Amino acid sequence: MEVGFKQVTCPSCNALLKAPHAASVIVCPYCGYTFEVRSGRRLAYYMFPTYVDSPAAWRIVMQFIVRRYGVPEDFMVEANPRFSELHLVPYYVFRCRASSHCVRSGRGASYLETADYSVPAARTGRWIDSHLDGFSFSVRGRSFFDPRQAQRGRFHMPTVRYEEAHRAAHRFIEERALSEARESCGGAARLGSVEVDFVGLAHYPFWLMEYVYRGGVYRALLDASGGKVLYVEYPLRAGARAMMLAASAAIIGLGIASGLAVSATGSPLGLIGGVTTSVAAALPLLAKALASKSRGAETISRGGARYRWVKGG
Amino acid sequence: MTSETVFKCSNCGAPLNYTPETIACVCEYCGTVNWFGEGRFEVFVLPTRARSEVINAFWGRMKSDPDMRRVYQEIELIEVQGFYVPILVGEVWVRGEWIGYKVVTEKKGKSYTTRTVRKSGSFNSAVRLAIEARRSAAEYGLPELVEQVRSVQSAHPLSSVDWRAVKLPVLNTEVSPEEAVDMLKDAAEDSMRQSIRASQGLDGFDYYRCDAEVRKYWILLAPLWCLVYKYRGGMFRASISGYNLQTLRVSEPVFLGHRIVYLIGSALASIAGAVIPALASSESEFPIGVIFLAAAVGAYLSSKAVSDVREEVWK
Numbered sequence A: 001m002e003v004g005f006k007q008v009t010c011p012s013c014n015a016l017l018k019a020p021h022a023a024s025v026i027v028c029p030y031c032g033y034t035f036e037v038r039s040g041r042r043l044a045y046y047m048f049p050t051y052v053d054s055p056a057a058w059r060i061v062m063q064f065i066v067r068r069y070g071v072p073e074d075f076m077v078e079a080n081p082r083f084s085e086l087h088l089v090p091y092y093v094f095r096c097r098a099s100s101h102c103v104r105s106g107r108g109a110s111y112l113e114t115a116d117y118s119v120p121a122a123r124t125g126r127w128i129d130s131h132l133d134g135f136s137f138s139v140r141g142r143s144f145f146d147p148r149q150a151q152r153g154r155f156h157m158p159t160v161r162y163e164e165a166h167r168a169a170h171r172f173i174e175e176r177a178l179s180e181a182r183e184s185c186g187g188a189a190r191l192g193s194v195e196v197d198f199v200g201l202a203h204y205p206f207w208l209m210e211y212v213y214r215g216g217v218y219r220a221l222l223d224a225s226g227g228k229v230l231y232v233e234y235p236l237r238a239g240a241r242a243m244m245l246a247a248s249a250a251i252i253g254l255g256i257a258s259g260l261a262v263s264a265t266g267s268p269l270g271l272i273g274g275v276t277t278s279v280a281a282a283l284p285l286l287a288k289a290l291a292s293k294s295r296g297a298e299t300i301s302r303g304g305a306r307y308r309w310v311k312g313g
Numbered sequence B: 001m002t003s004e005t006v007f008k009c010s011n012c013g014a015p016l017n018y019t020p021e022t023i024a025c026v027c028e029y030c031g032t033v034n035w036f037g038e039g040r041f042e043v044f045v046l047p048t049r050a051r052s053e054v055i056n057a058f059w060g061r062m063k064s065d066p067d068m069r070r071v072y073q074e075i076e077l078i079e080v081q082g083f084y085v086p087i088l089v090g091e092v093w094v095r096g097e098w099i100g101y102k103v104v105t106e107k108k109g110k111s112y113t114t115r116t117v118r119k120s121g122s123f124n125s126a127v128r129l130a131i132e133a134r135r136s137a138a139e140y141g142l143p144e145l146v147e148q149v150r151s152v153q154s155a156h157p158l159s160s161v162d163w164r165a166v167k168l169p170v171l172n173t174e175v176s177p178e179e180a181v182d183m184l185k186d187a188a189e190d191s192m193r194q195s196i197r198a199s200q201g202l203d204g205f206d207y208y209r210c211d212a213e214v215r216k217y218w219i220l221l222a223p224l225w226c227l228v229y230k231y232r233g234g235m236f237r238a239s240i241s242g243y244n245l246q247t248l249r250v251s252e253p254v255f256l257g258h259r260i261v262y263l264i265g266s267a268l269a270s271i272a273g274a275v276i277p278a279l280a281s282s283e284s285e286f287p288i289g290v291i292f293l294a295a296a297v298g299a300y301l302s303s304k305a306v307s308d309v310r311e312e313v314w315k
């Protein structure tokens, strides 16, 4: 047995499982039975299937990078996959509801806040960890446990304790409810009822990838269920860097020149304005031109509440 | 429950794509709603147009777009996927009152003074809201679909769709009726506050009360089509509403011409940042605001100049 691991017997299928010592919840990789280690309590479980295989993941990442500005002409020819690994990361999913109250000059009001909260139940120990917080799941595919899915990649057992995640969900909804009260009312805000219901534990698949371009190593992270590009690094061609530096110099030059011209007529505000504005305007170009690697991600916004007047007002 | 557990449609016996979060699961073969849990919703559908019509709509959109028209020959459609997304629609009666404030800056003689103006009002009316009925869900074009569905008046009973001919996956509803009422109340409170704040130009509220009463709610299955296309090796997305073939959202490449226009715009903003404050200092405007605005516009335009896509969104 490896150091840091222990053997556990699945209460459902009797399979002998290897679990990290730190595991708080165990998902049997053979039958999907999910239970808390300390109490033996069973938890609701589901998983998101991996719809994107390794070749497709490379294709998506490469096609995403090629459309970015300043990517070298020979990128498709020279970029070579070095490493790709599928990580199945567990999330605790909670349904939260909280009310808050506020009184101002004798008038009271109540507010209701509802939201889902999902938090990674394990750390992969890789650089991808910081990208996994606050992640929105794909609207598509959810399924029950499937051993073939679980065995496709590194199946992370939850190490974050259920109570800890539950407390975090509590804090999250309490903060939201209180901030809603503070936003609505200048009086003293206090919390009303708070409910946090556990929806289940879900494994979500991610492709961690690395590729080489002319000796440099670059990283990428892909949502392996929804096919979204969560993070990429890519090289920038020298010409694009030079162009961006020239453009920022031109913008700052113009700002200073017009500032000086206006100041000559008497107002010092022109120079201040010109310098401030042109430096701010050139900043996005400078930041990109001077970074050793460019970075990017695909933005896909979440759906939300929409409203419309029907009548009255 | 293990992977061996298979749930079957109560009407035709076809296997269902049930998951633990599911409240309502519409059979993709016969259109019967299978319920898991206590409460019930009324379920309606916006029928989808055929896949070929969606593809035609995509090409029609590209041919009529002034930028894409020129490179139309180089576009390759690589993926077309449609599904019915459950959307919670509700009618909520809202009544309440508010007292808000606004900070106004004025020039008096040589110096600037700020003062707070208070406004108040009340409301008593009905609003219609739409929210996606899936948990923590993100999808290209989904917010626009939800927005569009909110204003659609005609909804059809599930039986009006020929499910055997449609063959589109139906995503399960994951909110219970009890949760739906809370979600709608919350959304009504938030959206009323936002709309009052925006329409009255307020900086904040001293007091805001909104009593929301959910009158009616239902689930509407709306068809969302997600497309992926390639242009010069790069991947771009489009999403189309299957109900009326409207483009909900599309990402397009940024061409050299756009980049130059954005850069010129950014340069003009820096010139404006110098010239306007100097001119305005003799007027009653406060110049710091102008400088800040010019800087923001300049930075926005220069970041657009080196961006990879332009997003066009249905409004």
Ligand SMILES: [Zn+2]
Pocket (backbone or CB within 6 Å): A010, A011, A012, A013, A014, A015, A028, A029, A030, A031, A032, A033
């Ligand atoms: Zn087992």
Ligand SMILES: [Zn+2]
Pocket (backbone or CB within 6 Å): B009, B010, B011, B012, B013, B014, B027, B028, B029, B030, B031, B032
């Ligand atoms: Zn059926």
